[in-house]
Amino acid sequence: MTIHEKRLQSRDIQPTAMRMRILLFMAETKSVISLSDLEEKFTHADRTTLYRTLKTFLEHGLVHQVNDASGITKYALCSENCTCSYPDDVHVHFYCFSCEQTFCFPHLGIPNYDLPENFTPSNGNFVITGSCPSCSS
């Protein structure tokens, strides 16, 4: 059994061929991707399948969702023991308005804010927008 197969099973996701390929792709690229990105990569697969795969990954906590200024929903692989909960498992992302790429900064955590009374946090989405190294030069 491969490490990726184990990773799916540890999140209670049936390791089908399709899912393995998508997980592998996300692990290789190490970036934040959209459904369209998957479509470009997996031209043979159906859009719906890719869509539902991402949704399954999200529901089982294998990936986290990123909402950047592009308005397009993006996804990135979680770290091994991530539960996607605020504040511990939430980190900063960076969206480049020029190339429209989004980056994960797992080492940049989030403050444990003192919220107004009765606001109960469970998750978070933190995106800094600007210019990435490729586009800054």
Add this chain to the structure above:
Amino acid sequence: MTIHEKRLQSRDIQPTAMRMRILLFMAETKSVISLSDLEEKFTHADRTTLYRTLKTFLEHGLVHQVNDASGITKYALCSENCTCSYPDDVHVHFYCFSCEQTFCFPHLGIPNYDLPENFTPSNGNFVITGSCPSCSS
């Protein structure tokens, strides 16, 4: 000249009747609103006009944009001297996954993160997701 008229003019926005009404609505509700919210309120006005009004407000720095987990673009009035730039003028927002409302927390600022080399920040979008007081009880 009213205070709202001045507010538009200080941002170089022609204070038309439509814009005044929308600004007034946003100032009154004090919440983060979407284009659909405006449509519900201004049933007589055209969708496009409302859309372009929000866009004008955004381009002139009168409102800031919020991207929460709903995937719908939302807008909120800026404070008086806001320039919408990271890190000083960016604050935390709260999205309630239950009622899908979004709140501004202007008193909760953002850390001045030490980004990886050559990442140049200009703006930010910080949203904590959870349950709001109305939905927590």
Add this chain to the structure above:
DNA sequence: TGATCTTTGCAATTGAGTTGCATTACAAAT
């Protein structure tokens, strides 16, 4: 093998966001 459940593919739909163009309202100049 047969029965059942899950996954995948196809087709169609929804809804937010956006654009082009015609019309109207406004403001400046004469």
Add this chain to the structure above:
DNA sequence: ATTTGTAATGCAACTCAATTGCAAAGATCA
């Protein structure tokens, strides 16, 4: 006050991401 130009608004149509229903294919288990 009338003309003239510019900006704002309304209407219609379109794009595209996201989503759903249903049928076909594949996996699982008795």
